[in-house]
Amino acid sequence: MLNCKDITKKANGYLDKELPYFTRLQVKLHLLVCVHCQRYINQLRATIRALGKLKKDTSVSGQVIDDIVNTLKHARQNLDKPEK
Amino acid sequence: MSHRNLPSDDELIPKLLENDETAYRQVVSAYHGMMIYIARSIAGDAIADEVAQEAWVAVLKALPNFERRSSLKTWIMRIVCNTAKSRLRHESRTVSIEDSLNESGDMISPTRFDERGHWSSPPSIWHAETPDSLLASTELQTCIDRALKELPPLQRTIVSLRDIQGMDMELICKIFEVSESNARVLLHRARSRLREAIDKYQRNQD
Numbered sequence: 001m002l003n004c005k006d007i008t009k010k011a012n013g014y015l016d017k018e019l020p021y022f023t024r025l026q027v028k029l030h031l032l033v034c035v036h037c038q039r040y041i042n043q044l045r046a047t048i049r050a051l052g053k054l055k056k057d058t059s060v061s062g063q064v065i066d067d068i069v070n071t072l073k074h075a076r077q078n079l080d081k082p083e084k
Numbered sequence: 085m086s087h088r089n090l091p092s093d094d095e096l097i098p099k100l101l102e103n104d105e106t107a108y109r110q111v112v113s114a115y116h117g118m119m120i121y122i123a124r125s126i127a128g129d130a131i132a133d134e135v136a137q138e139a140w141v142a143v144l145k146a147l148p149n150f151e152r153r154s155s156l157k158t159w160i161m162r163i164v165c166n167t168a169k170s171r172l173r174h175e176s177r178t179v180s181i182e183d184s185l186n187e188s189g190d191m192i193s194p195t196r197f198d199e200r201g202h203w204s205s206p207p208s209i210w211h212a213e214t215p216d217s218l219l220a221s222t223e224l225q226t227c228i229d230r231a232l233k234e235l236p237p238l239q240r241t242i243v244s245l246r247d248i249q250g251m252d253m254e255l256i257c258k259i260f261e262v263s264e265s266n267a268r269v270l271l272h273r274a275r276s277r278l279r280e281a282i283d284k285y286q287r288n289q290d
């Protein structure tokens with residue numbers, strides 16, 4: 001039987017559905033009888049889902065892209081210059 | 085991070101090597117945003133733009149030697165990651181930014197359990213317990229942001245890419261050159277610390 005400490009160690013694997021079948025079953029059995037671990041798992045799940053809602057759009061403006069492309073053009077010209 | 089129109093590596097790489105400006109524009113549009121995100125997470129807001137720019141120049145210089153043992157995307161992200169790490173090492177005097185995997189692996193203080201491994205100090209009840217209600221309060225959002233900032237850099241970056249941006253775990257491992265099990269340990273540790281930060285905040289509300 002898994003105890004509560006074991007459950008907290010397996011909590012992430014459980015939520016990510018990465019546990020082997022039998023271990024997953026053991027966790028489920030524990031959760032049926034332990035309100036504290038249920039609470040722990042629910043809180044961890046809520047934390048992970050809240051993070052998912054913080055997703056940021058990482059696209060950048062055309063100006064920024066132009067700047068980088070220009071920087072690269074200059075860098076390349078410097079690379080092409082023969083060493084003095 | 086939509087780059088649906090990005091040609092394949094086979095098409096892109098020869099063009100990049102010929103200094104084709106359109107090809108450069110395509111890869112910069114596709115990857116620059118994510119590069120800034122990674123740079124910010126590892127090295128901080130202040131130097132993120134600089135780091136990403138520096139990484140592009142490194143990409144340009146190293147491309148003729150790119151052996152294609154990974155995709156172009158992975159290779160570029162790895163370069164920004166390494167650029168950010170070395171900048172961080174320079175700026176802060178920390179010896180190593182690699183988060184120790186050996187530090188006591190307990191996600192939760194062992195004192196919270198009795199000798200049989202049952203909770204002696206069980207998790208407290210949260211007033212806000214759904215993801216939406218967690219984010220509804222500005223204070224709680226600030227608390228999450230602060231907890232993220234206080235994480236060691238690699239933990240912060242992995243949890244941000246995985247849980248916030250939804251990046252594939254396999255890609256994360258390739259970018260940071262860590263094994264899948266080590267990446268998981270760091271991810272799990274980061275999540276536990278974030279849960280604990282929320283927990284602490286909610287307990288102080290009582």
Ligand SMILES: [Zn+2]
Pocket residue numbers: 003004005007030034035036037038203
């Ligand atoms: Zn339990």
